[in-house]
Amino acid sequence: MLSSGRLAAEVLAELDERRQNDPDVHGHRLFGLVYPTGRKDIEALIGEVYERFLFSNALNPRRFTELAKIEQEVISTAADLVHRAPGDKPAGTMTSGGTESILMSMLTNRERARSRGIEHPQVLAPESAHPAYAKAAHYFGMDYASIPLDDDYRADVGAARSLVNERTCVIVASAYSYPHGIVDPVVDLAGLAAGHGAGCHVDACIGGFVLPFLEMLGRPVPPWDFRVDGVTEISMDLHKYGYVPKGASVILHRDDDWFSHQVFFYDQWGSGLYGTPAIAGARTAAPIVAAWAVGQYLGVEGYLEIVADLCATTDRVRQGIEAIDGLQIVGDPIGPLLALKSDQVDLYSVADVMDDRGWYLNRNTKPYGLHFMLSPIHGQVVGQFLDDLAYAVAHHGPSKGKQARYS
Numbered sequence: 001m002l003s004s005g006r007l008a009a010e011v012l013a014e015l016d017e018r019r020q021n022d023p024d025v026h027g028h029r030l031f032g033l034v035y036p037t038g039r040k041d042i043e044a045l046i047g048e049v050y051e052r053f054l055f056s057n058a059l060n061p062r063r064f065t066e067l068a069k070i071e072q073e074v075i076s077t078a079a080d081l082v083h084r085a086p087g088d089k090p091a092g093t094m095t096s097g098g099t100e101s102i103l104m105s106m107l108t109n110r111e112r113a114r115s116r117g118i119e120h121p122q123v124l125a126p127e128s129a130h131p132a133y134a135k136a137a138h139y140f141g142m143d144y145a146s147i148p149l150d151d152d153y154r155a156d157v158g159a160a161r162s163l164v165n166e167r168t169c170v171i172v173a174s175a176y177s178y179p180h181g182i183v184d185p186v187v188d189l190a191g192l193a194a195g196h197g198a199g200c201h202v203d204a205c206i207g208g209f210v211l212p213f214l215e216m217l218g219r220p221v222p223p224w225d226f227r228v229d230g231v232t233e234i235s236m237d238l239h240k241y242g243y244v245p246k247g248a249s250v251i252l253h254r255d256d257d258w259f260s261h262q263v264f265f266y267d268q269w270g271s272g273l274y275g276t277p278a279i280a281g282a283r284t285a286a287p288i289v290a291a292w293a294v295g296q297y298l299g300v301e302g303y304l305e306i307v308a309d310l311c312a313t314t315d316r317v318r319q320g321i322e323a324i325d326g327l328q329i330v331g332d333p334i335g336p337l338l339a340l341k342s343d344q345v346d347l348y349s350v351a352d353v354m355d356d357r358g359w360y361l362n363r364n365t366k367p368y369g370l371h372f373m374l375s376p377i378h379g380q381v382v383g384q385f386l387d388d389l390a391y392a393v394a395h396h397g398p399s400k401g402k403q404a405r406y407s
């Protein structure tokens, strides 16, 4: 209920108190959901940007023309990183996040299929694909089929071959997947898709601002971007490993003309022609401009430095985990995301002890175990984290029955 009005200081004091009930987004204890760098310089820049663009609206590119240009520059930068050939028309659009990017791609793929006379298209996605693909199939009236994973937790190409059919409008590949941090066999899946006239969406929502820099650092990265024939769309989130606040993702199309499939126009309205490139109407400008500003500020060198540090942290965590009896890393993850399994200890019980010590680890169901995404800030607490994990493995009791829930 609205009060009769309060002092600003009082309002802020209450908010300061209430946010203590949630995890510290600048802290070391969360693994995923937020991606803290621990860099005050980056956060100060973002704060300045937000102050300047607090109320701007990216809905109307004809009114906010400069904002529209800034957005295009972010899209071009992302497109360069994933080796999209420059075109004449927009390569894609910015969206509010990975889910919206995926929704727009699935809509595009549905429309492409419809233009080929396919009435009831099917989305084919690995079991490890993000639920946003199932959500898109649900929203847009498409069938959804899951590709089982092979022993390395990658989409099983043989199984994909037996599932693909004349109604398949898109095959999904993750680069890399959320549950296991593994890159799917993009070359095989994209080839399979192209052979059936289908699209191939590569979900680089978490990997998009990691894999290009890993490659530049000389780490082995399997082919996954627009250099792979048959890849038609790529989604990449700036609000994850791009280190921008929530509300910033990019969906890119290989072909200049495909973007138009996701644009909605309505010309029967009393206030004139209405058009939007994605689901949102009014769009908050600050994350768009923050994406531009962080990119300008860090540049290639800045991102490389962060990714190199992140690799060093991940290597230390991996080695520490491998030294704890009973713990195994799931598959061979490529980036700063590790899933754990065990045939000796109940990892949900281990997670209970870690919960008690204030670490927010995620629980995985397939395989049964734990999951965490490392951010730059975790470099400061590797020793403490590994000590607590070793303690939890050695001293856990029976599981408290807490289930795996992402949201």
Ligand SMILES: Cc1ncc(COP(=O)(O)O)c(C=O)c1O
Residues within 6 Å of the ligand: 096, 097, 098, 099, 100, 130, 132, 174, 176, 177, 178, 203, 204, 205, 206, 237
């Ligand atoms: C691989 C992958 N794709 C898509 C998404 C969805 O992104 P968002 O939560 O920004 O909608 C996520 C979120 O974690 C993800 O990990």
